[in-house]
Amino acid sequence: MASWINRNRVRVGLAVVAPFAVAATLAPVRARIEIVDVALLLVVVVVAVAALGSRLAGYLAALSAGAWFNYFFIAPYEQFLIADRSGAQGFVLLMIVGAAVTELAVWGRRQQDVASREAGYLAGIHAAAASGATGGGSRQELIRQVASDLVEALHLQTARYQSGVAGLGDPARLQRDGQIMWKDVRWDVDHDGLPTDTDIELLVEHGGRLHGRYLLRAAPHTAVSLSERRVALTLADQVGAALG
Incomplete structure (x- = not known):
């Protein structure tokens, strides 16, 4: 500061x-x-x-x-x-x-700043994909790295991984189309930013099988674009592929 x-x-x-x-x-x-x-x-x-x-x-x-x-x-x-x-x-x-x-x-x-951030996100996605494809590094290392990438991509306070669960605690959920649903209502991210009164659940799946989820905690007044949310989904998919 x-x-x-x-x-x-x-x-x-x-x-x-x-x-x-x-x-x-x-x-x-x-x-x-x-x-x-x-x-x-x-x-x-x-x-x-x-x-x-x-x-x-x-x-x-x-x-x-x-x-x-x-x-x-x-x-x-x-x-x-x-x-x-x-x-x-x-x-x-x-x-x-x-x-x-x-x-x-x-x-x-x-x-220029947007292009730089997107280049960083792509580097993270490529690293996750390479780890899943080659088996380089441990799965836990990949999970931790993607959590860090999610914090950066979505400007979060925290992102933590939980294995084998979904829906527990009734969090909001980041859907496959990049929208956020909470209590069966679509959250207006463009107007209100990310919800802060609840965690946001990002599922980690592959081949129709659930492996776990990332629970995302947003800072107040955090605005993220649809493209940034799609980057988060892609990162989760890479973890799902590695775990699968």
């Missing part, structure tokens, strides 16, 4: 300081540089800050870039005052472009 707070402070600091540093450096030569080139350089700074993955930092960088662009490059110089329409248009356009590139950078970072 402390590490995250420190990183966020660095991002916010860069968002405020970096546009000022670039604008102040270029100000002495503003008579010899095109104002459009200055605006583009400031947009590059906003993109660089936003690429760190923080929407707040990106918007602060856009605001800082617009303010210092106005201060150093729009007459009257070195005042936070816009005297004509063209100056106002330049300031507004810089803000709009800065906000737009921030959203694109944040979206790109999220897509």
